[in-house]
Amino acid sequence: METPAGGLRERKKEATRTALHEAAMRLAVEHGLDAVTVEAIADAAGVSRRTFSNYFDGKEDALLYGDEQRMRALLDRFAARPPDEPSWAALRAAFHELAGEIGEPDPSWAAQARLARAHPSVLARQLAHYAAFERTLADLIAGRDGLPPGSTRAVVLAGAFLTALRIGVLTWTEQDPPRSMAEVTDEVLAEMAASFSPAG
Structure with missing residues (x-):
């Protein structure tokens, strides 16, 4: 204790x-x-x-700390979803749960995303962080779905989900007029959902 x-x-x-x-x-x-x-x-x-x-x-790690914390929170929420829930549905539910808790990101968060795209040292560090989270997420998916460690399906599903999040965030930063990040990202997630539905 x-x-x-x-x-x-x-x-x-x-x-x-x-x-x-x-x-x-x-x-x-x-x-x-x-x-x-x-x-x-x-x-x-x-x-x-x-x-x-x-x-x-370094300064890149300090800059990206908020993004890292949000990703850890997302993984925690996914791990806590009901075990009988399909993994893709659990991933989307975890995203919506976290988005509802943190609310709409403020303009400085959007500035971080643009900065990450513009500065090579930040982008390189961010991609390294995402690669580590992707491996962790694939392990969580494999455990949830009863798949062997390193299962192709778990790796692909984890990669697709995190890629959708990245696309959603980048699309959100360029919206004019602006829409909510959750709405924009959910559209991207919906485009990938069919491949990971129970009937897929």
Whole structure:
């Protein structure tokens, strides 16, 4: 059982990570990533350069922390779905559950997506994060569906789902007039749904 002191320490660590992420986001949007240093991010968050290094390997990781947390939350919600629910339906339900909890992303989140597309170092790190999440998701799908580890179906389903999310987010950032991210992304998910329906 976690002690109250341990819980307080974890909350403080999470608050520091969030503060560094938000500082990195704000400075990158205001000045461009190339002009932003780790020292500037640490200063803006009110911590030392050494403290920054305790939490993130570089400014790209700090910038993408929010995206990473959302992906972890999505995987957690998928794992918690009823075991008799088809995996594709469970994935869509997990997405809608998370979207309902976090609400419509604010403009800075859209700016992050555009920044990731525009800056090679951020895009490379983001793709590495997505690859790791894709492997984890494929393992969760295989376990849910009684498939062997590394099953082609589980790998393809995980890849299709995360690709749909990426397409949905990128499409959402370019909508004019704007629509909700959940609505845009669900359209993309619907385009792939037939291949993974129980009758497919």
